[in-house]
Amino acid sequence: MTPEGPSQALVANVFARDCESRAAFEHVTSKWSSLVLLALGEGPHRFGQLRRKVDGVSEKMLSQALRGLEAEGMLIRSARSTAPPRVDYELTELGSDVAARLRQLADLLEAAVDARS
Template sequence: MTGQSRKDSHDNLSRHDIYGLLCPGRAVFELLVNKWTGLAITALEDGPRRFGELRRKLEGVSPKVLTQTLRRLEENGLVVRTVYAEVPPRVEYGLTELGRGALEPLAQLRTWIRTNTGKFTAVE
């Protein structure tokens, strides 16, 4: 195998290997494992919510971080932001089909966390 074809083979592998720098799945992984992302998605499981409702449900999140999180989720097609033409304007955030697809793996992660949290020595 020539040097160039080895490089091409490596680049192709990197694009399909979550550990590879060039893998597009790596960005998806990084988005979904963010603390506020997973919590925001699961907070929308029962249907659309307004910003204030989400902020109250996600204890400890700042308005700035929640806004950034919701924007990232919207930009990536996981959340839809709906503005209602009312006075005052009403805005709701809901899951898209893609966002709903993330609920099952996140539920599995929550189950694993509940089962194993007491086993960690660094967690208070």
């Protein structure tokens, strides 16, 4: 908001290169992060489960995607005090909303491929 009123207010815009929403959009649509979000959209997963589900991801790329999504407020790590300790990755509310929209996109593309074959 500015003194000039709402018509002058800055609103988020993914087309603007310096807007935070553009960075967030690029992040959640990036190669591994998007697939990790889709996987976690089906429920909490452990590292090894994600590694198997997201076909082709390396340990390094998966760790990087998880750290990035955590920093972006999309997921939380929940450690259970079992022996050995067990860590689950779980979506936040925002992460869950993002994952639902990515799922709709994935459904569309999967259906398009099925219709072609």
